[in-house]
Amino acid sequence: MKENEKRLEEAASRVYRYMMHSKPEEWGDHKWADWAMNIDRWDWNPGVGLIAAEAYGEPSARGEVLRDVETWTRRNLGQSETVKVINAIAPFAVFPRLYRETGERYYAERAEAIARWLMDEAPRTRSGAYEHTVTEQASFSEQIWADTVFMAVLFLARTARLLANGRMADEALRQALLHLQALQDEESGLLYHGRNCEAGDWMSAxxxxxxxxxxxxxxxxxxxxxxxxxGDAETLREIKRRYLRLAEALAARQSDGGLWPTVLDRPGYYAETSGSAGIACGLFKAAAMGLVPAALADHAERALSAVLDCIGADGAVAGVSGGTPVLDSVEAYGEVPVFPTLYGQGLVLLLLTEALRQRV
Structure with a gap:
């Protein structure tokens, strides 16, 4: 194994261990530690970690990782019966893979039931985009959040593939486009965090x-x-056009150190690791798929080097901003505290996994 690949493998192993198997005494003593790192909850934070674990466990040599994912699912299934909100869809994204691996019909049937809820019952804004709903006692009426694309639309697309359901696939594309249309700043190409469809604004912008x-x-x-x-070719074309615009805008905002600031058009704000890892992973994937010019993968390589420097000896990823709803002002984003989280571990693991895949 080449030295660079060996470093990536070792880093991924440490990040995975800390995400799936660390103990409370390793999480620090801040007041958000349990929320940030307790993986036994059916919500978006553990869900991002599971999606990353599934990707990391894809090679047959890592069969124990997929067993961990199934063990987690069996252990926490009871919680899934009590919540049906956008943010709690994320863990279901591993069900299509679990069905393929185990052959257990339950995974396919439950995925189909949740997908049909998304198709027919999930709250929507007046634009038709999913309204962002959460497990906490909070309402974000008529709000579209960028987070929903990963937390729920990805699951719908995966279930469409599992069921060979073109209607679900078209809806997944439509939701992706509705979110891009609502959130993309036409001048910069970047995305706002959220939009209030009733007020007709981007809230804190x-x-x-x-x-x-x-x-x-x-x-x-x-x-x-x-x-x-x-089957909706026009929707697909617009998504690709908007995605290219986004990717080019992100590349232009990358800092000299390789990461991106926590608010992209505020270069003086702190560098944030989890989002930087997600952006870099996306650029790697998009370049490999021909969605963006191959040269944009160079930006992902720069970010990868910087992200590796943020991984501790124990596997904890530093520089990750805490859970962040749409805040009242742009300035408030610069004050969000940083600490290791499951989604931070997950986004970094996705990046490392994609980097290793592209080196094969």
Whole structure:
């Protein structure tokens, strides 16, 4: 194994261990530690980690990783019965893979049931985009958040592939486009964190790093799933056009150190690791798929080097901003505290996994 690949493998192994098998005494003593690192919850934060674990476990040599994913699922299934909100869809994204690996019909049947809820019952804004709903006691009426593309639309695309369902594939594409249309700043090409459809504004109008990352990495993953299934060629063309615009805008905002600031058009704000990893993973994927020029993968390589420097000896990823709803002001994003989280581990693991895949 080449020295660079060996470093990536070792880093991925450490990040994975800390995400899936670390103990509370390793999480630090800040007040968000349990929320940030307790993987036994059915919500978006553990869900991002599971999606990354599934990708990391894809090579047959890592069969124990997929066993970990199935063990987690069996252990936490009871929680899944109590919540049906956009943010709690994320863990279901591993069900199509679990069905293929185990042959257990439950995974396919449950994935289909949740996908049909998304198709027919999930709350939507007046634009038709999914309204961002959460497990916490909070309502974001008529709000579209960038996060939803990764948390729910990816699952819908995967289930469309599992069921060979063109209608679901078209809806996944439509949701991806509705989010891009609602959130993309036509001048800069970057995405705002959220939009209030009732007020007709972008609320704080923050071009938040991780909001852009959810789409930078999520959209290529979605397009991989719906290829050959979706029949709406015009929607696909517009998604690709908007994605290229986003990728070029992100490349232009990368800092000299390789990461991106937590608010993309505020270069003085702190560098944020999880969003930077998601952006880099997306650029790697998009370049390999021909969605963007191959030269943009150079930006992903620069980010990869910087992200590796953020991984501790224990596998904890530093520089990850805490859970972030749409905040009241752009300035508030620069004050979000940083600490290791499951989604931070997950986004970094996705990047490392993609980097290793492209070196094979």
């Amino acid at each position: 923050a071009k938040w790093n991780r909001a852009n990352a959810w789409n930078a990495v999520g959209i290529p993953m979605i397009l991989e799933e719906v290829e050959g299934l979706a």
